[in-house]
Amino acid sequence: EAGVTQFPSHSVIEKGQTVTLRCDPISGHDNLYWYRRVMGKEIKFLLHFVKESKQDESGMPNNRFLAERTGGTYSTLKVQPAELEDSGVYFCASSQVRANTGELFFGEGSRLTVL
Amino acid sequence: SQQGEEDPQALSIQEGENATMNCSYKTSINNLQWYRQNSGRGLVHLILIRSNEREKHSGRLRVTLDTSKKSSSLLITASRAADTASYFCATVSTSGTYKYIFGTGTRLKVLA
Numbered sequence: 001e002a003g004v005t006q007f008p009s010h011s012v013i014e015k016g017q018t019v020t021l022r023c024d025p026i027s028g029h030d031n032l033y034w035y036r037r038v039m040g041k042e043i044k045f046l047l048h049f050v051k052e053s054k055q056d057e058s059g060m061p062n063n064r065f066l067a068e069r070t071g072g073t074y075s076t077l078k079v080q081p082a083e084l085e086d087s088g089v090y091f092c093a094s095s096q097v098r099a100n101t102g103e104l105f106f107g108e109g110s111r112l113t114v115l
Numbered sequence: 116s117q118q119g120e121e122d123p124q125a126l127s128i129q130e131g132e133n134a135t136m137n138c139s140y141k142t143s144i145n146n147l148q149w150y151r152q153n154s155g156r157g158l159v160h161l162i163l164i165r166s167n168e169r170e171k172h173s174g175r176l177r178v179t180l181d182t183s184k185k186s187s188s189l190l191i192t193a194s195r196a197a198d199t200a201s202y203f204c205a206t207v208s209t210s211g212t213y214k215y216i217f218g219t220g221t222r223l224k225v226l227a
Contacts, residue, residue, distance in 0.1 A: 004157070035217070043158075043203060043217035056214050091157065103148065104205075104215060106157035 002026070006092050006107035014115055018080040021110045025074070025094030032075050033095075033104065034067060038088035046090075049075060061086075082114045121204060125222040134191040136221040138204030139184075145207045147180055149189050152201045152220070161189075161202075166209075196227045 005024045013019050025032050034046040046065070047057040051072035060067070064083070069075040079086050089111050093104040122137045138147070146165045150158040164171045164180045164187065171178045177190040191198055201220040207213060 031213075033215070040219070042219045045214050045216060048214050059214075093158075103160035103163060104150075104158070106150075106159070108155070108157040 004092055004094050004105050004107035006090075006110045008110055009108065010111045010113070012113045012115065013082055015084055016081045018078065019082055019112060021077045021079075021090050021092075021112070023075045023077070023092030023094075023107060025092070026096075026105055029094035029096045029105070030072070031095040031102075032069060033093045034075070034077055035091040035093065036088050037091065037109075038085075043091065046077075079112070082112075084114050087112055087114045121202070121218045121221045123221060124219065125224070127224045127226065128194055130194060130196055130225055130227050132194055134194050134198070134223055134225070136189050136202055136223070138187045138189070138218060140187075140204075140206045140216070141185060142206075143209045144182070145209050147178075147187050148205045148207075148215070149176075149178060149187075150203045150205060150217075152203065154200070158203065191223075194223075194225045196225050199223060199225045 007022045011019050030051050032049040035043050037043045045059040047067055048055045049069045052069050066078045089109040091109045093106045095102040095104050120139045128134050144166055148163045149161045151161055152158045162173045162176055162178050164178050175192045180187045201222050203217050203220045205215040205217045
């Protein structure tokens with residue numbers, strides 16, 4: 001069974017450009033999470049989808065970030081326009097059951113560098 | 116701010132020694148989980164301990180949970196070079212939405 005896959009693995013863009021990160025969760029996993037880790041700091045929660053619905057987007061930094069999960073399958077996270085402080089590693093994770101019983105399965109992350 | 120705080124930030128030990136890392140949190144939790152991240156890879160789930168449990172074992176891993184002190188510890192016994200990684204605790208709150216809160220992690224280096 002395929003795990004959580006993320007694309008691209010690394011993206012280098014100029015400030016002001018747009019980047020779209022994609023996450024394919026494990027098939028059948030209703031829960032999908034986005035996290036970000038900046039420069040060795042904590043792994044910070046961004047948002048949580050249950051199927052196609054945003055359950056919690058309290059961690060989204062600002063309106064330059066837009067996450068979608070059309071059809072409840074893969075998800076995209078768009079940053080437009082990108083700023084220097086957006087650099088970091090963006091992780092996607094998925095789980096099948098409600099969080100109080102389940103482990104998260106992580107992708108290997110998308111490293112974003114904004115110059 | 117994130118509520119998971121791991122301690123120490125970095126730990127270097129010799130192969131065969133035990134490694135202990137701690138995690139403190141702030142709110143009431145449903146469960147606490149530990150994850151490992153090898154350099155450049157994704158996080159991998161290690162063990163989950165529920166709020167009504169005090170200790171749990173899995174292979175060379177031992178996790179304790181003290182809800183009165185809002186803290187947990189992860190003990191890796193007889194460490195191996197392959198245990199070199201960053202270790203994170205994640206908490207799931209009893210209130211609000213089901214989001215996992217991670218900390219800054221402990222970087223463990225096991226010297227052969």
